[in-house]
Amino acid sequence: MRVIAVPEYCLGCGLCEIYCAAQHDGYAGNVLKAYKRGKPLSRSRLLNTPFFTCFNTCMHCEDAPCVNACISGAMKRDENNIVYIDADKCVGCYTCVMVCPYGHIKPLPGQKMVLKCDLCRGENIIPACVAHCPNEALKLVD
Numbered sequence: 001m002r003v004i005a006v007p008e009y010c011l012g013c014g015l016c017e018i019y020c021a022a023q024h025d026g027y028a029g030n031v032l033k034a035y036k037r038g039k040p041l042s043r044s045r046l047l048n049t050p051f052f053t054c055f056n057t058c059m060h061c062e063d064a065p066c067v068n069a070c071i072s073g074a075m076k077r078d079e080n081n082i083v084y085i086d087a088d089k090c091v092g093c094y095t096c097v098m099v100c101p102y103g104h105i106k107p108l109p110g111q112k113m114v115l116k117c118d119l120c121r122g123e124n125i126i127p128a129c130v131a132h133c134p135n136e137a138l139k140l141v142d
Contacts (some may be wrong), residue, residue, distance in 0.1 A: 009137035016129035023128035066096035
């Protein structure tokens with residue numbers, strides 16, 4: 001499964017990023033609390049740009065280069081074929097960043113850690129970005 005964008009419906013509002021960050025910081029659906037209390041500042045697992053709509057999320061590749069290249073075993077695939085990061089094992093080598101063919105995985109500056117979409121693994125049936133997109137520009141597909 002993965003999230004895809006339907007560009008002609010996207011308004012570029014950025015709510016997908018905001019709800020993604022809130023969900024992963026433990027504030028599921030409460031974006032106001034996420035930005036008032038989130039420390040460090042909430043970070044989205046999506047890649048977007050303020051200049052144009054460019055939704056980039058993990059493709060959860062069948063033969064994921066990031067999982068194969070991870071030297072610490074932090075990049076994993078669960079029973080639902082979702083590629084995710086075991087934060088306790090990540091050493092911040094950024095090998096996964098270099099081998100991702102979609103340029104999705106992003107390093108956290110000043111920290112030995114990376115972020116990527118995990119489809120809100122273990123938290124929701126529908127990822128937060130898809131659930132809160134006001135124009136239904138994001139779709140969860142197999």
